[in-house]
């Protein structure tokens with residue numbers, strides 16, 4: 001694969017967002033290179049989801065820049081950001097309950113430009129259903145799916161647009177051990193496809209297995225950054241997690 | 250084209266041809282009733298086109314109906330009829346686009362209140378203008394249009410609305426609106442320009458409503474703001490669309506027809522308690538048929554088993 005001579009897929013600098021007096025994200029900065037999986041860690045309430053919301057356009061930053069392949073997207077409408085190649089899933093899974101699985105995935109690709117020809121779109125939907133383990137469920141209403149299958153469907157919808165950057169907000173949470181293995185393999189296969197991923201996750205085994213590097217947040221600030229093994233043994237990180245989620249889940 | 254769609258098309262065309270002969274019956278009462286039926290069918294269908302998929306409840310039907318009627322009152326005598334209709338439609342579309350752009354970013358509840366306030370605002374503006382500028386309280390509508398003409402125009406508009414609705418439902422815009430109705434946040438993350446989609450459909454729906462007002466105006470010989478901007482229309486259309494089921498193109502007509510007949514009966518028999526009865530009907534509908542008559546039909550055809558599925562002609 002050709003390297004994009006150094007331009008990170010995602011580059012965040014000086015990002016800040018306050019809710020009233022609470023600064024949920026404070027001077028956050030990091031970069032994610034092409035094909036990398038970067039873990040975004042931190043105890044509950046440390047600002048991880050808020051950071052994803054700022055990158056994907058759900059929230060407007062008070063300050064700072066978010067560069068997607070070199071282009072500043074901070075404050076852009078989320079539909080524009082989506083069309084520039086950023087896709088995400090939500091901490092509280094969001095699928096379109098009134099539609100079947102096929103339509104859910106179609107929603108992910110139908111509004112990307114340029115538009116795919118109908119037959120190609122159908123093929124891509126079938127491929128995605130198969131890939132996330134929902135083959136044969138294409139006409140099933142999303143409302144009838146189990147929790148795990150809803151997560152799968154949401155991921156398939158995010159992948160439908162062939163994103164350059166994928167933001168996963170605790171996508172592996174709530175899976176049982178065997179489902180977790182499958183989930184980890186699935187995310188690893190996305191990396192093999194060249195998708196760059198920001199992974200917000202509390203499941204430390206998954207973080208160890210998947211992340212090339214990690215950024216750790218606490219109270220909105222970045223407290224550590226580096227190779228996964230180093231970061232997870234960092235004294236400040238262990239301290240931040242004490243009382244929160246155990247570092248060895 | 251699949252056979253089912255073609256069959257429905259032929260059926261609709263046949264119905265249209267048959268309905269075109271109603272004025273030939275020569276019965277003034279039936280013609281008047283048929284005009285009411287078409288009027289509410291178009292209004293409720295247009296209402297459902299926007300509010301069904303987006304689930305935004307609009308009480309602005311009266312505002313657009315009134316704009317159409319007043320355009321005729323002001324311009325009807327001066328300009329040729331097709332041009333009057335065109336200007337009315339353009340005016341309705343213009344107001345709808347402005348209202349849409351300024352309110353559709355609001356969440357549901359604020360939108361309902363705003364659309365209700367809008368109707369009052371426009372009515373007061375018209376009153377103010379008439380009293381202070383044109384120095385009249387009401388206007389006489391002198392145009393050379395018969396009841397049969399009104400009927401035929403409404404029938405053509407009905408056909409156009411169903412065709413338009415069918416085309417939109419099959420289009421990318423129609424799909425976008427369904428996604429928005431399901432989850433607006435997801436819609437945005439799928440790359441849907443939600444504001445544009447909502448404003449576009451709101452404008453289309455409002456333009457149709459404006460045309461109904463314009464076509465209906467010659468029915469009255471005298472128009473004043475309280476007649477043209479009668480907020481009962483907004484509520485009646487809302488109830489009809491909900492009874493029929495606003496999530497389907499053919500849903501609202503299932504509510505418009507029985508309720509028009511019922512309202513006709515009630516307002517003649519109980520003119521004073523009419524609004525109370527209307528309120529009770531509304532409550533009953535919301536409690537007993539949350540998905541309307543269309544939802545009931547879907548449920549029946551789904552439980553009837555066989556090949557029938559609950560989701561037809563999506």
Ligand SMILES: Nc1ncnc2c1ncn2[C@@H]1O[C@H](COP(=O)(O)OP(=O)(O)OP(=O)(O)O)[C@@H](O)[C@H]1O
Pocket residue numbers: 019022024042043044045046047048049050051091
């Ligand atoms: N829309 C909002 N309005 C007000 N406060 C908010 C909003 N969103 C988040 N917050 C606050 O910002 C802080 C960071 O929340 P955030 O959801 O980003 O944390 P998180 O790291 O994702 O936590 P978790 O691991 O529990 O998901 C919390 O104190 C939260 O209450």
Ligand SMILES: [Mg+2]
Pocket residue numbers: 048049050091169
């Ligand atoms: Mg979170």
